[in-house]
Structures are given as structure tokens and as C-alpha cells.
Amino acid sequence: MGAADRGLAVLAVTDVVDAELVPGGTAGAGTAVHADRDRQLSPETVAAIEASAAASTRRAYGADREAFAAWCLREGRTVLPASGETMAEWVRHQTITPRPRTNRPAGPSTIERAMSAVTTWHLEQGRPKPNMRGARAVLNAYRDELAEQKAQAAHARQATAALPAQIRAMLTGTDRTTLAGKRNAALVLLGFATAARVSELASLDIASVAVAEHGYDVTVYRKKVRRHTTNAILYGTDPATCPVRALRTYLAALDEAGRRDGPLFVRVDRWDRLAPPITRGGRTIGDPAGRMTAEAAAEVIERLADTAGLSGDWSGHSLRRGFATAARAAGHDPLEIARAGGWADGSRVLARYMDDVDRVKNSPLVGIGL
Template sequence: MGETGRQLAVVTADADVVEAELVDDETAGASVVVHTDRDRHLSPETVAAIAASVADSTRRAYGTDRAAFAAWCAEEDRTAVPASAETMAEWVRHLTVTPRPRTQRPAGPSTIERAMSAVTTWHEEQGRPKPNMRGARAVLNAYKDRLAVEKAEAAQARQATAALPPQIRAMLAGVDRTTLAGKRNAALVLLGFATAARVSELVALDVDTVTEAEHGYDVTLYRKKVRKHTPNPILYGTDPATCPVRALRAYLAALAAAGRTDGPLFVRVDRWDRLAPPMTRRGRVIGDPAGRMTAEAAAEVIERLAVAAGLSGDWSGHSLRRGFATAARAAGHDPLEIARAGGWVDGSRVLARYMDDVDRVKNSPLVGIGL
């Protein structure tokens, strides 16, 4: 072989047979760059900047997953970072058989997928190569197969129920729109649907990001997932009860009457239907001092209205976003335009799944074949 090195490559042919062969190692003899400690150093400011690039919810979830992985490794006398392929496979198997305290059932496949991502990105953040996940993936695939055979609920990925116009009408039917809170909730639901906004994007809006226009309003949202500002035209609806323009106008007028003409668009309202004062803990202000709603509070409004309307399903803050995509596709709109309006990344698998919900019937090969 001359100067070319040789290494053992293991190829899994099936569940019972393992094949191995020698392959050329093209890197043998190549010069190796050795990084110093300084090369591997990140300042606290840079670490904070990297962390800020990730959504708060994802950062919290990853933190929980990484802490659980580190604790398991400590109990098993294994190294967390860098983790071996065997450690990753054993850890994933552990997740598939260990009941979680809250549900008393093992984690579902999507939760395990997220945990695997949390650990692999943890390696990257520490300047380590990603661990070999082939064994871990095989364990996870076997788990998915078993859940499917058992017809377990966890075999199906959980999706938020789509809030379509009929469901939105039902949700808003019981809202008292004479109150500030009622006007806010109606505007939140209808604007969230009309812009296909994530609740985090919705509560980030300020009053000055809403501009009145001949067609209704123009609203600019920052889509953090794609790092873009998207201008969204808000058009009049045919039904006054679900018209986002009318709902937004009524809410803005109520805000102005309460003395608020700038700052956060969606704000906390207290039980007496007044703008809530800043929250404090031990004399210190917590949360947004201007009263901006949190994403969790906005999601709770959507869930509460769905429950009050007697709607079944899995309701969350994402229901409006999914409902927009589903309703727009059902109305015949082009997927590319839907993606641009809602700030989905090109080739989004999530959006494609929403499209499939509509297209699988409309474009079924059974249509028009004469059965």
C-alpha cells in the first residue's frame, strides 16, 4: 500500500451478520495541526452570544437533557464529553426503558431525538467532534418499531391541533370584547393566525411595528428561526367576528384609552381589567417592566379559549401557526408563498407535513380512477 495507512471499517449487513474490511486511510502521514489551549478558549461574552442565538425554550430543554445525560454518565462511571459510541447507544436504550417521573412512561421518540441533539451539540460547543451515533440511532429505530407494533400513543409524533377559522370562531364566541382583556385576546388570536406567528414572535411585537394601511395593517415580525424580518399585510376579513383588522384596531384604541401608545403590543391585564403593574419579588421588578406578555402567557390564552369553547384536541400556542398553514393550503395557495408569509425555512419538514395533511386527500391517486 506504500505510504497509505490501513484501518478497519465495520459494516453492519443485517441484525445477525457483521462484516469488516480494511480500507485506505487517506489521512495517514498527513500533517496534524495541534491546537493550543488558547485556540480552544471562548470568552464568557462569546459563550453568552452563542447561547443567545438559540430560542429560550430550546436552550432550557437542552440544558435539562444535558444535565440528565451528565448525571447518568456519573452514575454509570462513563465519560459524558467526549462520549463514546457505546455510551450513546447505552444512554438511548436507558431512555427507552426508564419511566419519567411526570408520566410514568419512557420518553417518546421525538423527546429522545431532542436529547440526542442536545448532547451532540454540547460536544460541538466544547470543541469536540460529534460522537458516533450509529448504535444510538439503531436503538432508537428499534424503539420506534416496537411502539408502532404495540400501537402505543408515543409512536405518533404529537402535533398541535390546527386552529382553523371554524375553531377560531368558536374560541372567540365566548370572549367579552367590551373589556380590555377581551379585546387583547381577540387581537392576539386573530393576529397570531393571520401572521402564522409563533407565540414568541407574537409577544415580541411593539405598537410601533403595526402600521395602518389601505388594506388594513402592515405588521413586521422578526422570525428568529430564519433570522429575518417579514412584513405581513393584515387584510380585512369577510366575517367581522374574525376580522383581524377590526380586532387589532379595537385593541389599539383600548390601549390608547388606557394611556399606552408605545411599547409592547400585547401586555398583561389584571383581574380588574387594567394594565397590570410591574411584577415584583422581594421588592425587585421581575419580568418585563413594561408589562409585555410572555410566550407562555400567550399560549395559555389560546389553550384556555379552546377549552372554554369545548374543543377537543391538543391545543397549544402553535395551533394558530399550524392552522394558518393548513387553511391557506386548503384554499389553494402556493406552498412557497405560505412559507414566505409564515417565516418557514426553505424545505421545512414541519411545513411539508402540514401540506401533506391537506394534499393527501386532494391529490390521492384514488381520486378520479372510477371506484
Template structure:
């Protein structure tokens, strides 16, 4: 059987290697080394997966499972995939309605799925598949959507929570209650630090330090793997002053007996610190009562809806609002990026600031029309 090639799948789907079957001797020993060199243990695969945000892992997991299922149905190899397989799969995504929306996936969703599959190859020790054909298919799809004036042609963005919107959101909140104080602090600290909701709920009480200027809040930015120390300053309007809101919330927590642990915690319907959640007699979630990122995002959405604000409100609304408002106030893009933990050259941040710059820096300004 010398000269025949056979594909070997490592148990658990951790890796796929190409191996040549040989008779015996040194060649067999070399084969063992090659196979071992291309192997990733389940623990290492898990460690690689943990390098990305939980929400991204969930999305990538769903994308990879869907790709593997499609490949199985089509008789194609998922990993390593050929450029032809990638092109066919992307075309499939552009024409196949999804169960939830009854329409094909939008370009941004397909971009994410492509990234999920190409990064999957890297995690398994394979080079990325050739994406030239897949990219051409996606570009043609974008053109068709734009020509049809389809809503999917425009990137979906969270509504920006600017100071005026934040005032409206907090105007109807009962800030005499523990939950109301928590929600006000969550919104205003989230805006002042430009934190992702996952970063916001990860804050601990000991990461908040009172200073002469207000507070310093240390945020771990997982996307750039750095801590930023964000200065929380007094606002000109007491109703939207992040320092006053945070102090009121911290005082309420201390009164309730909470002086350590997570900063943003669950509050029950009776306006008390919620006890640990259990399911089947076992504790689920954070035993200290930490809010989840989903719960924090729901707070922002509920406040926006109660204020009668239109648009797509999510946990990212505070982050987008910070970038837009800071740029409108004339702050340097580099300082905005550093304060909010955006990666250098972030296209997302550039898109947020374009809301301001396309008018403020328009070539039409000052040309005498």
C-alpha cells in the same frame, strides 16, 4: 511523562481538551497554543446559547444535565462522548420511566435529547459523536411502539386552530373589555401572521402600521433570522376579522394611555394595564408589562377549553391552523413558508400541509373507482 495523554477540563465546564504532557521548550509552547485554540470563554458559550430560542435552551439544558448525570453514574465521559456511550444512553431513555409520566420518553423527546447532546459537542469545539448505534436503537424503539399501537408512536401535534375553531373560541369572549379585545387581537393576529407565540409577544406597537389593505405587521422570525412583513387583511366575517380586532385593541390601548412599547401586554383582574411585577422588591419580567409566551399560549388554551374544543391546544395551534387553512385554500407551499417564516424544506410545515394534501392530492383522485 512524555507520551502520556491526559484529559484537561477547562474551568466552568466550558471545554474539554486532550493534551499531551511534555517536558519543556518549543513543544510546551505548542501545547499552550493548542489548548488555547480549543478554549471557549464563558461569554462566547453564552453567545452561542443565545442563538436558539429560550424554550429550546431550557429544554436542551435539561437534556444535557440529565445526560451528564447519567454519564457520571455510569463512569462514562459526557463530552466528548463515544458512539458506544450514545447508544447506551439512548437505550436507557427507551426503557427508563420518567417521573412525571411513569413511562419512557417518546421518540420525539429522545430525538430532541440527542440533538441537545450533539450540538453541545459542537459548541465545545468537538466533532459530533458517532450516532449510528444510537439511531439504530431509536429506530428499533419506534418499531416496538408502532407494533404495540402505543400513543407515543404518533408525533404529538397541537390541534389546528382553523377559522371554524377560531370563531368558536371568540364567540364566548367579552370583547367589550380590554382583556377581551387583547385576546381577540392576539388570536387573530397570531393566526394571520402564523407567528410563534414568542414572536407574537415580541411585537412592538411601532411594528404595526395601518395601510389601505388593513395593517402591515413586521415579525422577526428567530428561527430563520429574518423579518417578514405580513399583510393583515380584512376578513369576510366581522367577528373574526383581524383588522377590526387589531384596530379595536389599539384604540383601547390608546385610551388607556399606551401608545408605545409592547403590543401585547398584561391586563390585571380589574381590566387595567397591569403594573410591573415585583419579587422581593425587585422588578421581574418586562417592566413595560409585555406578556410572556407562556401567558399568550394560556390565552389560546383557555379560549379553546371554554369553547368546548377537544385536542391539545397550545400557542402552536394558530401557526398550524394557518398552514393547514392556507394549503386547503390552494396557496402555494413556498408562499406559505415565506409568510410564516418556516425554513426551506421544513418537515414540520410539510406535516401540517399533509393534512390537506393526503386527500386533495391522493393518487386515488380521478382514477375511476
């Protein structure tokens, strides 16, 4: 575990000793007085707290918190608890300081995430949440400034939606006679059909797939909402983009290779064989059963879009966004879309995806006689 990950839930186990997970009262009649032992967390509990967030969130929040702590140290400011003035100054610092990778200041959404990382850090450490009024005023002024400058950063970055036409183009150049090609076709089509995040796709096991009269039932664990969804995978009208046919073909190829259990999406080497375990210094790293990582699954999607010559901002999230957009365009109910894709009730992200369709279909200009 790197330093960034360790910063997610707690600074370190020794720091947690002083953190109040339950508000302590004033000692007196009828009031519990907590001993030092009552304030301690074991390393195992610390790890469990950290594991409650997605790995990508842990990395991002950890990096944000380290950056904030380093800035406070340079500026002679208190890290925890931070004052409202410190938060406002820190946000202002981010709006004017170029980042090494892009040579431009962070965008509003990146700063928003960093603010959340620091405020939740306070809560995790039993500290009062800092006053964010000044920080939010600085961020709002920054948004206005970017919009007036017509800067690209004024718009929140979104993955390009992978709609059926784009998916068809992505798979046209895929050699589906190979194990890798069969895997990639199943990954793309199943990812779209289940509206799965790449981390959810990578977590699927062969046992997650059940044959059904309509095709398959695939059970996906949606970590962000902490529940399972069982998605009905139906036959497509076009054999080239039919998720049932693609999944059946891939499962048959796995069976032929002797793989009947374990992870569904696995690494394939350059000789088109199931990849052996990866070792470093004589020790096995990664999943010994050859499970693909979420990053590898995302790379498949990005590479197929690039090979197909598709323009846009392609990522592992393109399939999930494409599902929401296509389903809404076909007239499906937003609640059913949310349930199928494991979105939280009232998800603003899902609403934004569907708004791409609704702003035209439900425009007040429709039918007014212009």
C-alpha cells in the same frame, strides 16, 4: 440563568478554555500555534452564544445534557467525548426508563431531541461528534415496537390546528367589551394571520404595526430563520374574526389607556387595567413595560379552546399550524405559505402540516373511476 441554560453552549467559561473552536493543526512551518488566550471566550461571548437559540430550546437542551451527564456519572462513562457505545446504551436506557412526570418512557421525538442536544454539545465543545449508528438503530427498533403495540407514543405529538371555525368558537364566549377581551381577540386573530409562534407574538411592539390601505402591515422577526417578514393583514369577511377590526379595536383601547408605544400584547390585571410591573423582594421582574410572556400568550389560546369545549391537543402552536392548513386548503402555493409564516425553505414541519390537506386532495385515488 439556571444550570440547564448554562449547559446549552458551554459547560462553563473555564471549560471553554480547552475547547477548540477552530481545528488546530500540528505545529510546524506555516502553522499557527495557538496560545491559551486564543482558546478563551469571555462571559459576554458565552452569553451571546447561548442567546442564539430560543429560550425554550436552551431549556430543553440544557435539561437533556444534564440528564445525560448524570447518567454517565452513575454508569462510570465519559461524558465528553462520548463513545458510540455510550450513546446507544443511553438511548436504550431512555426507551425503558419511566419518567417521573408521566410514569412512561420518553417518546421517540423526545429521545430524538435529546440525541441532538448531546451531539451538538460535542460540537460546541470542539469535540468530535459521536458515532450515532448504534443509537439510531436502537431508536428505530423502539419506534417499530411502539407501532406494533399500537402505542400512542408511536405518533409524533402535534398541536391541534386552529382553523377559522375553531377560532370563531374560541372567540364566541370572549367578552370583547373589556381590555382583556380585546387583547385576546387581537392576539388570536393576529397570531393566525401572521402564522406567528407565541414567542414572536409576545415580541411584537406597537411600532411593529403600520396602517396600510389593505388594513395593516405587521413586521415579525422570525428568530428560527433569522429574518423579518412583513405580513399584510387583510380585512376578513366575518367581522367577528376580522384581524384588522380586532387589532384596530385593541390599539384604540391601548391608546385610551395611555399606551402608545412599547409592547403590543401586555398584561391586564383582574380589574381589567394595564397590569403594573411585577416585583419580587422589592425588585422588578419580567418586562417592566408589562409585555406578556410567550407562556402567557399560549395560555390564552389554550384557555379559550378549553372554554369553547374544543377537543384536541391545543397549544400556542395551534394558530401557526392552523394557518398553514387553512392556507393550503384554500389552494395557496406552499412557497408563499412558507414565506408568509417564516418557515425555512424545505421545512419538513410545514410539509407535514400541508400533507394533512394534500393527502386527500392529491390522492392517487382521485378520479380513477372507483
